[in-house]
């Protein structure tokens with residue numbers, strides 16, 4: 001992917017805009033140059049990858065964490081993509097694969113990847129362990145709440161499986177996962 005983006009940069013025919021949600025926009029491309037840029041995107045599999053990515057993956061954000069950040073207690077950007085791969089079949093099981101659920105992971109509580117205002121937020125506590133936070137809203141206007149502590153991968157997947165199951169049974173019409181889990185958390189307290 002990086003090789004393809006480098007090739008596009010070398011054409012000098014697109015500007016690169018990195019967004020706060022860790023997306024990349026190729027901007028200011030002349031109409032006449034679009035076929036060339038699209039050809040490069042196809043040649044390097046970038047278009048296929050982007051078009052085939054799940055809604056959850058498109059809405060995922062992670063901080064750099066290990067091995068770049070000296071404050072990191074756990075992995076984030078190197079681990080979240082593989083965790084998303086394991087969450088996707090669970091979403092499909094419940095018919096939730098088109099839901100734009102925001103998921104974010106940080107390697108420590110400092111929250112550089114904005115895990116506190118995701119619908120599903122992971123905060124690293126030790127290598128391979130995360131606090132799971134739920135109940136943030138989709139637009140990032142409401143902070144989430146810690147739901148479970150120090151979960152390993154198996155426990156994360158089992159907990160999300162249970163939560164998604166309750167969500168499909170009890171959600172209100174058009175209710176997002178974040179709004180549902182906020183309401184669900186308040187029924188527990």
Ligand code: SF4
Nearest residue numbers: 063069107108111112
């Ligand atoms: S959230 Fe923690 S681990 Fe991630 S970049 Fe910030 S300080 Fe580093």
